[in-house]
Amino acid sequence: MGLDDRRERDDVYQPAEDSDLLATAAMADVTPTDRVLDVGTGSGYVAAQLQAAGARVVGVDRNPHACRQAREAGIDAVRADLTAAFAAEAFDLVTFNPPYLPTEPDEAADDWMGVALSGGETGRAVIEPFLADVGRVLAPEGRVLLLVSSLAGVETIVEHAAHVGFASETVTEDSFPFETLSVLRLTRN
Structure with missing residues (x-):
């Protein structure tokens, strides 16, 4: 792996752990005939x-480095927002x-890794526009x-999802010393 490859990986x-939790839930839910969109695909x-x-999958990410890595993993990746x-x-x-980590305004993301992690002051700055569309x-x-993540207020996210027409159920979760991660399955009301 060359210096440019390491820099791009960074x-x-x-x-x-969050990726594994989502992947496990998704593998239990997916069917071979599904058309799947993996938003914020990252490495793919x-x-x-x-x-x-067997699903037909498209990945989407704002980060051009992520799109390149996903393509290298064999994923059709589109550079776009949500x-x-x-x-x-x-x-x-x-x-x-x-991105779900609460961050203060003065901690604004100034690089791609910061963008991948920063959920704004509430941890929901990306989740809410995603749910809206x-x-x-x-x-x-x-x-x-x-x-x-419990850091972003799961109940508030569930309420927001309901407000835009989705019923929510928790399909899996895992607890860590500083947070609990959950995967919500959203379906139309």
Whole structure:
């Protein structure tokens, strides 16, 4: 691995406990006929597992380095913001491991890794716009698997999802000393 490869890897969120939790939930939910959008695909870790299960997967990320890594993992990756680049009712399943760490305004993300981690003051700065538009790209019976952290206020996220027309259920969770991570399965009310 050359210096440029290491530098690029440092600019892309690499799989961690949250990635594994989302991937496990997604593998239990996906079917081989699903059209899947992996939002914030990063290295393509979750997307690659779903693709190996036979699903047709597209990854999306704002980070050009992430798109390159996902492509190297065999994922069709689009550089765009959240779901904005996609047609209505295009996907059966949308997965998302969003930036959820609460950050103060003076800690604004000034590099790609900061963008991948920073959820704004509440931890929901990316989650809320995602919830506002994800219903548009879902097929009528589509579903969303959203990783959330107790640091970002899970109940507030569930309430926001309900406000935009989604029922929520927790499909898995894991506790750590500083937070609990959960995967919410969202379906239309």
